[in-house]
Amino acid sequence: MTLTREPAEAAGAESSLQFLADRVDAARASLPAALDLAIELGDAVPLPGSGRTSVAWQLLSTLAAADLTVARVVEPHLDALAILAQAEALLGTPSEPSFRASPGAPPETSFEAPASPGGGTWGVFAAEGPGVALVATDAGNGTWTLTGTKPWCSLADHLDGAIVTAHVGDGARRAFAVELRVPGITMDPPDHWVSRGLPTVTSCPVHFDAVPATPVGGTNWYLERDGFAWGGIGVAACWYGGALGIARTLLAAARRREPDQIALLHLGRVDAALHETRIVLADAADAVDAGRAGGQDGALLAARVRSTAFRCAELVLEAAAHGLGPAPLVFDDRHAGRVADLHLYLRQHHAERDDAGVGRRVLDLESGSGGVW
Secondary structure: OOOOOOHHHHHHHHHHOOHHHHHHHHHOOOHHHHHHHHHHHHOOOOOOOOOOHHHHHHHHHHHHHHOHHHHHHHHHHHHHHHHHHHHHHHHOOOOOOOOOOOOOOOOOOOOOOOOOHHHOOEEEEOOOOOOOOEEEEEEEOOEEEEEEEEEEEEOHHHOOEEEEEEEEEOOEEEEEEEEOOOOOEEEOOHHHOOOOOOOOOOEEEEEEEEEEEEEEOOOOHHHHOHHHHHHHHHHHHHHHHHHHHHHHHHHHHHHHOOOOHHHHHHHHHHHHHHHHHHHHHHHHHHHHHOOOOOHHHHHHHHHHHHHHHHHHHHHHHHHHHHHHOOHHHHHOHHHHHHHHHHHHHHHHOOOHHHHHHHHHHHHHHHHHHOOOO
């Protein structure tokens, strides 16, 4: 599997990622091992927009094809590191790792990248929920505190730090870096997590009580930066990889016995969907590295890629269900896990609502530029 187009380049990339197979096998049944792998990859994987975006997304797809849980652990860690790097680039110069705001710096630029303290793990907590809110308060001299509740914080009880979005007034939000193992932070127990998909990637509300936080970028920067769209494409690369792992089970079944016309139909549809998604991801990586995926163009590109990967994954799930029947779902632990994991992970896409969002972006660009097709 590769996101590159040229055969020679594809062969080299495939070979360079072979080492992941053994690492994923070791991490599959161990959350600490998966977190350790995230740290290791965080030191090596190129950042989106660095000129090697396809390598970063190919790695996520490779992980997801082998084990979607491992990919789900690694992806937010890599995304958090990318966010920190983008914030540093905004200031023009990198800074030393720290969880403290730069003393005396203006509030909009106060930032010392708290990158992986002691080799730690990172998450990104940006979800909102009804009836709860996380509020940031400027305490002066560039220092901030967070108070309130943040919902849907995946793996919070296993991570060292997180990029967290909080309300700063007038409907605006801002990103902050926080340590998760400090006084003032409490987490709901994961006992309520009953998911059959991604069962070890538990998510819970996190409660903050005047917790010190370091601003990452300015007000609304987190949502407005080009990297927000690129991070969304990284998730789509995981969906594609998850679909690929299930598709390989379908292909293996067809090779064990002579396929009938219906089995061939399923294989044909799956192949076309996987091919389409691979090409779309490769094109998107090229656009990011060429500087053609910024602003509204980047937002539309990300929405299109996510929609394509989502449709591909749902088609593969349906083809596997229809083509393989119940047997692998009840007797093949790995296949049953992959199906459950992918079903849950895909819920990060809002289906028809996100498709409607693509339509709105198309109309907005149409009226402003004279045509998008």
